Amino acid sequence: MRILVIHQYYGMPGRACGSRFNELSRLWSEAGHHVTVVAGTIQHSTGKVPEQYKGRWNTRERDGKVDVWRCYVPELYGKGYLGRAWGFFAFMFSAASAALRAGSPDVVIATSPPIVVAVPGWLAARARGARLIFEIRDLWPESAVTTGVLREKAVLTRLLYRLERWSCRVADRINVLTPAFRDDLLRRGLAPAEKIICVPNGADLDQFWPGPRENAVRREQGWGDRFVVMYAGAHGRANALGQLVDAAERLRDRPDILIATVGDGTERARHERAAREKGLTNIVFCGEQPKARMPEFVNACDVGAAVLQDNPTFRTVYPNKVFDYMACARPTLLAIDGVARAMVCTDARAGVFVPPEDGRAIAEAIRRLADDPVACAEMGRNGRAWVEANAARQALAARYLESMKELVGTPRAGRRPHESAAQT
Template sequence: MRIIYVSQHFPPEIGAAQGRAFDMSSNLSELGHDLHILTSFPNNMKSNKLFEKKKTNKLNIYRSISIKDTKSSSFRRLANYISFAISSFISGLRVRKPDIVYATSPQLFQGVTGYFLSKIHRAKFVFEVRDLWVDFAEILGQFQNKRLLNLARKLERFLYKKADHIVVVTNGYKDKLISLGIPETKISVIYNGVNPSDIKSPTRKIDIKEQYNIPKDSFLVLYAGNIGAAQGLKTVVNAARKVNQIDSSIFFLFIGEGVEKDALVKQARDLKLTNILFMDSLPKKDLESFYYETDIGIVSLKKQPLFEITIPSKLFDYMAMGVPTLVGVDGETREIVEKNSAGLFFEPENEKDFIRALLEAKNSQVTLDHMKTTMQYHLSDNFNRKKLAKKLNKSLLNL
């Protein structure tokens, strides 16, 4: 089949959305489909072009212009979303008669692009729901205007109704959509995961402790990912101060960007913390030395019922590298971690419980070593993106 795949975020940009879009489209291509990716020019890249088409690894990639997202203004971000929706729609008109138009959220306007392209091309419309964007925006206070929120909900429900098929990333999302009246037969659960080639033991390419002046004998705690409003990382920074008083060998390393990063850096500076380091985002391939030195990773979200049906994709990155994880996300994420011996749970936004779990992990080296040897097997068996692509392929062929 010829498939248009709409995803504003795509490599070389770094992130979970980019990784899933690349892996899933590549795996579908390997299964014999003709993939046409509609994406934007990278946000940090200057380009004088309005449109560009290239072929990479059997993928036809159509890049189009969008207003830059400064990540500091809601208006600017909305302009970024809408401008890409328009330019990607124009790109999609250049694709000859697709069978399926596959649009991935959370950015709802990508769904609008997908819907209208499916109508013009007389193709099936598949809408992928990677998070419940409107609900998250409301509980995190990112949009205070109730009228805009209601309009966004109406748009979201419109896309659910018009989609010929819906792909979600957790069973909880499926249950949520069913509660809104979406037929169960219209929904497929395709988890996040990793490609088999990404499951490996990390190697030391550089001595990061020496390069970044991290104490040689430290117990290294890593957070690598988005430092945003949803992650609840203020709790971890606060805990770092008390942890230093209990065990000065524990060191915290944060790698990533996000709207909360500056506030966390200031928080650490105000607390005069010497056991914490913040770094800029790095491509996945450059993280290998950091995973090699890491004793335990962190995956966390704020304490909200909605997050209990969310599974952060960062969990699978840690598992792929054999890194045990402190998980501050209840519900499905906790179940995966405990069922697959991948780490220890702490109550979200509970500083005392985070410290308890961290000290328990540090004092249980035998347990951590056992986790490292078993979690990758469970990951390759249950969250293999090549297997997940075959499951998605079956759903698409059934259309």
């Protein structure tokens, strides 16, 4: 089978990033399928364009067995919200040109956000007679509205909501990453239940596995014997990392506790400045790290933190990072309510919940965890067992692949029963 993925944030080799589709694409190609990815040229964590892509509309390269087309995104993307909006629409056009040059797929997966990926996805599927899967990794534009990036009544916002409705209508299948997304689509009448599948995120158990706490990362970072609570991920507006700075201020009396962040983003400098102004030495910002070292970073910590803005939209999300924490048998400190709380704290029994953006509650939870190593170890074991049983990336890749095979083998609406998708 020939699979075309349109994903603006498909990770660049060796860079820290959300690597879900890097791993899915690798697993599908290793299973004998031809995978092509149409991706952007912006390094998501920094908002910058690497030198080899500057001034180029499309750049073709390889990522192992995967064929990758890097498509133009202007450097204005990293300069405020208007720049980012322009970057999304520029990618829509550059991705469309690459998608139409990328052969004849059987299935096209357009994964959002940004929601504009649905346009090149539809064009490629329509031009080549392929089936289209529209994937929703985040409810967009709703999350942009609730975080204050877009105004609810703005013309652009209304247009994006129309694009969301159109994307759900023209897709042959919709994959959602959480059951809450499915419920939202059904509630708003955007798609019938039989059109929606749910293949969530997970962990690559070949890379993330329980390792020694005393490792090279802990020595290099100078963490010593301190109890380390580590946040790994984007440092943006939605992540609201000020709550960790607030917690650190409330933990001044515990020199044995350290909060560490790993990653980069538009808000990192502001939070670092706030920590310096407060004279805090119990929170450190480690910056972006090579993707290959992230399992070692997770193993070097005692607790993994997952935090977001106090925003009702985020009650619908599974943070990618919690799967990696659980895979490494590290308990999760979760300041995100909703389906993530149900998964981590109820289903997996692998962490503790605190209200989002409540620095006092976060600090108190960290104190309790630091003082109860037996509970931490038990939650770590529970998380690893749950991931092995429910969220192994290899099993999810196979499930996604089976959904694609079933879709390709199903006649389109209006086609005579004996006609297959391969005959179009």
